[in-house]
Amino acid sequence: MATDSFKLTIHMVSSLDGIIAKKDNSVSWFETSDSYEKGVELTEQDTGEFLKTIDCYVMGARTYEHALELSKSYGWAYGDTPTIVVTHQDLPIDRTNIETYSGDLNKLVDERLKLNYTNVWLVGGAMLAKEFIRLQLANEIRLSVLPIILGDGTLFLDQIGQEQALHLKDVTAYKSGMVELWYELRKE
Numbered sequence: 511m512a513t514d515s516f517k518l519t520i521h522m523v524s525s526l527d528g529i530i531a532k533k534d535n536s537v538s539w540f541e542t543s544d545s546y547e548k549g550v551e552l553t554e555q556d557t558g559e560f561l562k563t564i565d566c567y568v569m570g571a572r573t574y575e576h577a578l579e580l581s582k583s584y585g586w587a588y589g590d591t592p593t594i595v596v597t598h599q600d601l602p603i604d605r606t607n608i609e610t611y612s613g614d615l616n617k618l619v620d621e622r623l624k625l626n627y628t629n630v631w632l633v634g635g636a637m638l639a640k641e642f643i644r645l646q647l648a649n650e651i652r653l654s655v656l657p658i659i660l661g662d663g664t665l666f667l668d669q670i671g672q673e674q675a676l677h678l679k680d681v682t683a684y685k686s687g688m689v690e691l692w693y694e695l696r697k698e
Contacts, residue, residue, distance in 0.1 A: 515628050516623070516624045516627070516628055516630075517628065517629055517630070517649045517650065518568075518619065518623065518630045518631075518632060518642070518647060518648050518649050518650075519629070519630070519631050519632065519648070519649065519650045519651070519652055520631075520632045520639045520642060520643070520648045520650070520651045520652070521631050521632065521633050521651075521652045521653075521654075522633075522634070522636075522639065522651070522652075522653050522654070522666050523540065523653075523654045523656065524653060524654070524655055524656070524666050525539065525655070525656055525658045525659055525660040525663075526655055526656075526657070526658065526659050527659045527660060527661065528665050528666050528667065528668075529660040529661075529662070529663040529664065529665060529666075530634070530635070530636055530663070530664050530665070530666045531576075531635070531636075531663050531664040532660060532662070532663045533662060533663055533664075535576055535579075537580065539656065539658050539660060540656065542656055542657055542658070542686050542687050542688065544657040544686060544687030545685060545686070545687065546683055546684065546685055546686070546687045547685075548683065549683045549684045549685035549686070549687070550682055550683065550684050550685065551684075551685050552684050552685070552686065561589070561591075563629055564591060564629050564630075564631050565591065565592070565627045565628060565629050565630070566591065566592045566593070566594065566623065566626070566627040566629075566630045566631075567588050567591055567592070567593040567594070567630070567631050567632075567633055568593075568594045568595075568596060568618075568623075568630060568631070568632045568633070568638075569593065569594075569595055569596070569632070569633050569634050569635070569638070570595070570596055570597065570634060570635040570637060570638040571595060571596070571597035571598075571599050571601060572634070572635050573633060573634030573635045573638075574593075574595040574597070574601060574608075575601070576634075578602075586605065588633075590607050591607065592607050592608075592609075592627075593605075593607060593608045593609075594608075594609055594610070594611050594618070594622075594623075595608065595609070595610045595611070596610075596611050596612070596615070596618070596638055597610050597611075597612060598612050615641060615642065615645055615647060616645060616647065619647045632648065635664070636664055636665065636666055636667070636668075639666070639667075640667065640670050643667075643670060643674055643695065644670065644671065644672060646695070646697055648695055649694065649695060650679065650692065650693060650694050650695060651676070651691075651692075651693045651695065652690060652691070652692050652693075653666070653690070653691045653693070654688055654689070654690045654691075655688065655689045655690075655691065656687070656688050657686075657687035657688070674695060674696075675695075675696040676693040676694065676695060676696060677693065677694040677696055678691070678692070678693055679692045679693060679694050680692040
C-alpha cells in the first residue's frame with residue numbers, strides 16, 4: 511500500500527562550479543581543510559542517526575561502479591540499506607540488499623518505491639537525477655557544496671532542458687566549509 515509520507519530526495523555533492531565528479535573519478539576533493547567558525551559541527555553520531563532514516567537508495571550504473579571501487583578502500587558506503595541500481599547493464603552484484611532495475615522510472619517509483627519505502631535517496635548520477643526531475647518524480651534536492659572550484663568534470667544540472675521552480679527549505683553551513691542547500695521541487 512502506497513504511503514502519503516513517501517519522499518524521494520536527490521542528494522548530490524558538488525564543487526562550487528557544479529562539478530559532481532572529476533574526469534578521473536578521484537574523490538580527494540571531498541576532504542576539505544577549510545574551516546568556517548560559525549558552522550555547525552557534523553559528528554559521526556549525527557550522521558549515523560540520520561542515515562538510519564533512509565530506507566532505500568537509488569543510483570545509476572556509473573555511481574554504483576564508482577561506489578564499488580571505493581568500497582575496496584572505505585567499505586560499502588550504503589550499508590545494508592536496500593539499494594536499487596538503475597541500469598541496462600549486467601553488473602556484478604555481490605550483496606543481497608542490492609538489485610538492478612531496467613525500465614520505466616514512473617513504474618519504479620509508483621509500483622516499487624512508494625509501496626515499500628518512505629524515505630528514498632537518489633545518490634547519483636547526474637543523468638538519472640535530471641531524468642527524475644524532468645519526470646517530476648523527486649520531491650526535493652539536497653545539494654552539498656564543497657569549498658572548491660574544480661574547473662572540469664561532470665556537471666550536476668547541465669542541459670536539463672526545462673525550467674523547474676524550487677522552494678528553499680533550509681541552508682546549513684558546516685565547520686568544514688561545506689554548505690547544504692535543501693530545496694523542495696515545486697510541482698506545477
